[in-house]
Amino acid sequence: MPSVTKHTTEEIWRFLSEIPDPEIPVISITELGVLRKVDIENSKVIITITPTYSGCPAMKTFEDDIKFKLQENNILDFEIKTIHSPAWTTDWITEEAREKLRKFGIAPPIRGSEDKGVLFHSETKNIECPNCNSNNTNLKSQFGSTACKALYQCEECLEPFDYFKCI
């Protein structure tokens, strides 16, 4: 029997922060804002997560990784809850994580810009090329390599790049 260690919510939060996003391994699930809450109720650990996109295939991986991380730390009495409200927003991605995204080659989402122009694209404004920092870039497709990204191309260095869409 593994000895059951007493962890504080801060400790649990800290080691869960080591779990990387399966698609974008440079940022963690806490930096992404997927991990919402860590509670301890009667010695049971309750983890609350929220999906980025409704159909995000990474959610299952997040859950498995959290389970594994908890078990690795001798926490066997736990529950993982998924909530949908408040809905995840790209605004929850931390400043530090935005910098990491840029270095990884993904243009980070523009903060707080829930697009006003609903019908036709108006998000073309100033998406900076993560490769050469030029603002002379163009949208190629609203849907990129994953549901959360759009495909852009830089007119200066001609490199295509992913842009993390605002939602």
Place this chain on the structure above:
Amino acid sequence: MTKNEALVKYCLRLGDSSLILGQRMAEWCSNGPVLEEDIAMSNIGLDLFGQSRTMLTYAGEIEGKDRTENDFAFKRLEREFFNNLMSERPNGHFGDTVVRNLFLSAHTYHLYKKLSSSSDNTIAAFAAKSLKEVTYHLRHSAEWVVRLGDGTKESHSKTQQSVNDLWEYTADLFAMNEVDELLIKENIAIDLNEIKPLWDNTINEVLERATLTRPEDSFMQKGSLNGMHSEALGHLLTEMQFLPRAYPDAKW
């Protein structure tokens, strides 16, 4: 009809419409006209499946008969599906697909906006979350309809034909019955008469930009509220449900 029975039907309507359109999107996978659009269609499908899962799971919880999202998706027959008729229309050519998607995403966009303040917390959360995704779907289809409508002579005439062909399925999007009556009183559902003028405005704006003509209302198909579908749904379900029916309880 009790409130819970109505709520189950309402959730199935929302969940089924997303599921069936999602399956249509999946049919584009590896068949897209260009790589970007192939990926776009698959991503839209993924969003729709995610949305559908929330509603089907919730329907199962309220029903209280231990039916899961998978039971609803894979173990029901045509007449037990409540998706709107538009969502089951076959993909046709790319123009048919984007016009159908425009009609549907304009509908869900305005509906989810209002449903975000539903008195049912699960539906409100579902709507608020889905709205963000549907906004992208609407923009995607609207831009393509404009590009094709206001494109070449051939793309214009083909897209106008798509609009004409699909028009008879638009009225079904706004049909209501005792389910709505009961749930509107509880501030759970939205009166679709409120959605219609908003949908009209959006559609008119896009069609005008696309230099396309809005058809006159003539014969309109209806029936999804009672599980009456076109034969297209049967073909779709045959493919979608094949694996779980041939190999019950298969896991992968």
